[in-house]
Amino acid sequence: MMVFPLPILTFLLATVAGALLWRVDFGQPRARHLFAGFFGIVAVGALLVGLRFGYGIHALIPLQRALPLFGGPLLYLGFASLTPAAKHQIPLHLGFAAGLAIAMQTFGWSLLDGTIAASYACYSAAILWLWRKGPNHLIHARLELAPSLHRWMLWAAGFLIAMLLIDTTIAVSFALRRNEEAVQIISYGSVGLIALMIAAIVTAGSLAQARPAPQAASPSDENQLEQAAHDFLIESQLYLDTGLTIERLAKRLHVPMRNLSAAINQSKGMNISQYVNGFRLDHAAKLLRESQTSVTDIATQSGFLTRSNFYREFQRRYGKSPAAYRQAPPDTHGPT
Template structure:
C-alpha cells in the first residue's frame, strides 16, 4: 500500500484547488500565485524530509520566504490599493536575502526565516487594524468577512514562525526526533490554511464585530452622509454587487478614509453595513411583491447566499424565510 507524507498530501490538495481555480478563472492571478507557492513548498518539504533529497535543503528556506511577501502584496493590490511594480517588487528582497544567507551565512537562517513570517504576519494585522473599511477595494457585499479571512492568513504566517521556534527548542533540548515531526505537521497546517483561505470568495471584494457608537458627527460629516444617501437613492449604486468603498469615494470626490470615518461617526456602522442596509431594504420590497429569496438576493446586489442571509438577519432580526412567514401570517382573532 502506498503511503504519502502529510505535506505531499497537502500539496496534492492545493494543486487540485489551483487547477480548479485556474480552469474556472474565478480568482485573481495573485491568489493563484499564492496557492501555487504553498503547493510548491509542500512538495519541497516532502522531498527533503521524507524522500532524502538533501540537495533541496538549500532551496527549502528560499521557497518558504516567497510566501509571506506574496501574501502581503496580494492583500495590498487586491484590497487596499492599485498595483505598483516599483513598490511591490521590492518585497523580492526577502527571498533574495534568504538565498544570500543560504550561500554565505547559513546560521542566520534560524532568525531570517521565522522573522520573515512573523514580520509579514504582523504587518497584515496592523494593516487591518482600522477594521473592514481598511480594505477599500473589497466588495462591500462581503461585509466583515474579507478582514477576518486576512487575519486568519496572518495568523497562519505567525504560526509558521512559532513552529520554527519550536524546532530550535527541540534541538536545544536534545529532542532531535521532534524536528521532522514539527516540520511536517507545522508546515502542513499553515500551508493548507493559507492555500484554502486564499480561495475564499469573500476576498473578491463568522460573527460580525460589534461597532462603536457614533462619536459625534460634525456638520461636514452630516453633509457627506446626505450626499451618500442621495447618491444611493438616485443611482441605486447598492444594486451593483461589485461596489467598493473606493468606487463610492470616487463618486463623491472624497478620500476613502474620509468617507469611512464620516459614516462611522454619523451612524456607528462601517460602510459595508451601511450599504448593505440599502440592499436588504430593497430585498424586503422584492420579497413583499412575491419574489423568491434567490431572486430578491440577486436583484439586491448580493452574489453570495451566506452574506445575504447574515446581513438580512442583522438588519431585520429574522431570516428571509421567517420574514416572509411573518408577512403572510394572519393577524390573531
C-alpha cells in the same frame, strides 16, 4: 520512514487551493495572482519537505530553505493589493525577499531560521495593521467580498504566527540534534496545514462560483444605481477619502463607470465630483454644528484637498462661509 509523507498530501491540497483561487474575481487581478502564488509557495515547500524527510532526497534543500522567505510577503501583498497604497509594494517586498534568499545562498544559512522567524513576525504584524483599517480600506475589492477579506486577514496573521512557532520549534530541535523530534513536529505541523488547505479549498471553491451582487452588477433603473451608490457611501464613508474617483467607486459597486456616471447625472442632475462633494459638505456641516474643530481641519477631515475649494463649495451650498454657518442659529443653517 513514512511511506506517503503528510507534506505530500499538503502539496496536493495546496495545489488545488491555489488553482481554485486563480479563478476568483477579487476585484483586482493582482490579488488573485498573489494569493495563488502564496499557495504555490506552500505547495512547493511541502513537496520539498516530503521528498527530504520522507524519501531522503536532499538535492533541493537550498530551495526548500529559501521558499519560506516569500510566504509572508505574498500573503500580505494579496491583501495590500486591494488597498489604496498598493501600487509600488509588490517589487519592493518580493525584491527584498529575493535579496535575502541570495544573501543566504552566498554567505551561508546560519541566520536563516532567525530571518524566516522575523519575516513571519513582521508580515503578520503588517496584515494586522491592514485589518485595523477596516473593510472599507479594501477599496479595490469587490464590494460583497470586502467583509470576508477583512475577516481572512485575522486568519492569515494567525497562520503566519503559527508557522513562526512551528519553524522555531523545528529549528531548536535540529540545533539540539533531536532529529526524530523535529520530524515528528513536521508531521504534526502538516496535519494543521492539511486542515487549513481543506478549509481554503472549500472557501476558494465557493468564491470561484460567486458572482457580483445582483443589485450592483447590472441595474436597469438609474435611480436604483444612484440609490446603491448613495447607501454605500453613507455606510462606508468612502467620500472622506481625498483620492476617491469615479473609477474606484464604480469598482466597489462592480458596475461600469459610464453607467454610474449616467445614473448620477440623470437622477441628480450633477457630475460625480459634485455628487461626492455633497456628502463631504454634509459631513463638514455636521462637524461645524457639533464640534469645535478648526475649519481647516474640518475641510481636511471631510475629504477636501484644498481649503479654497472647501470654502467655495460650502458657500455655494449653504449661502454662507463655514465660520458664519457655525455661528448661525440652528434654524438658519440651510440645506443638510
